[in-house]
Each structure stands twice: as structure tokens, then as C-alpha cells.
Amino acid sequence: MMLFAGIVALVFGVVARETLRDRVLYGLKVFAEFMGIGLALAWLLYFLPF
Amino acid sequence: MAEAQAKTPANAWLMGLLAWAVPGAGHFFQGRWVRGLVVASAVVGMFLIGLLFGGHLFGLSGGGEGSSALLQLPPMIANLGSGILYLLCWAGNTGFSDAAEYARRATFEYGNTFLLVAGLLNYLAMLDAFDIAAGRKS
Numbered sequence: 001m002m003l004f005a006g007i008v009a010l011v012f013g014v015v016a017r018e019t020l021r022d023r024v025l026y027g028l029k030v031f032a033e034f035m036g037i038g039l040a041l042a043w044l045l046y047f048l049p050f
Numbered sequence: 051m052a053e054a055q056a057k058t059p060a061n062a063w064l065m066g067l068l069a070w071a072v073p074g075a076g077h078f079f080q081g082r083w084v085r086g087l088v089v090a091s092a093v094v095g096m097f098l099i100g101l102l103f104g105g106h107l108f109g110l111s112g113g114g115e116g117s118s119a120l121l122q123l124p125p126m127i128a129n130l131g132s133g134i135l136y137l138l139c140w141a142g143n144t145g146f147s148d149a150a151e152y153a154r155r156a157t158f159e160y161g162n163t164f165l166l167v168a169g170l171l172n173y174l175a176m177l178d179a180f181d182i183a184a185g186r187k188s
Binding site for chain 1: 085089096167178188
């Protein structure tokens, strides 16, 4: 999941923003969103009984 | 709309086609070396990881009766985004197997996801190369 999120965040950052600073910030934001939502869903599914 | 199309240089369509066919090429030909390298590494890397994980490439020739074959169409469109990588696998019949032992692998669905997203990312890169060539993006 980290590998997937890292690669996708890299491409999103490079394609969607123009300056280096904006790219890094946007890439980190996308990475954090992927990881956060992924982990939240994983814990949610863990507690579901079915 | 016709006016907007008339203003789009032919070069932009060529760059878009090139970017689809060979990941990163649309940016390389416009001198965007870093962007091209990142796109090429990401798309090719994800595609190879997907194949190593035992992922499945979708094609219209897959099984299914009647209209169920159409279910293969959306993932096939996503896979097709990888351009020459998909075509090479199709020519070499690699990754298209429907055998049950592939689907039993623990990494099968991970592989599918990597293969699908590699194609989708390349579509995104293709639009980026097109926009740069059309002057809509710096």
C-alpha cells in the first residue's frame, strides 16, 4: 500500500503542480490521504463481523 | 468548440499519441526530462510490479457468455493505457491467462490494481503532455 501510494503521489505531484515546492507538498498530501484512508478502511473492515 | 479544436496544434495530438504509446515519451520529446523520467519510471515500474505480483491483463477475448464479456471492457481500457507495454504483453500472451492458479495467488488482486493504475496514470500523463504541447500548461 505504501509503494502504491508513493508512486501514485509522485506522479500526481509532478503532473498537477508547477513549482518544486508545490509538487512536494501536493505529493505528500496525496500520499498521506492514501495512507490515512487506507488504514481507516482497514480498521473499519477489521471490526465488521461479516 | 470547433474554434478551440482549430487552435489546437497538430503537434499536441502527436505528443498525446506518443505519450500514450511509450510512457514518458510525450514529455521527453518536449524537453521535459524530469517529468518524463518520473512518469516513465512510475508507469513502467507499476506495470512490472503488477506482472510480478501475478496480476491479470484484461482483453475482449476473455471468457464469459453473452453480454458478460462487456464487463471486461472497463478494465481493458484501463490496461490499454499502458500503451506499448500492454501491446507487447498481448503479442507475447503474457499476463492474459485465465488459469485458476494465477487467481489463487495472495498477490493476485494487488497485481491487478498495479496493472490497472499503471494504465490510468499513463492516461493522466498523456493529457499532461497534450496540454503542454497545446500551450495550455507550462
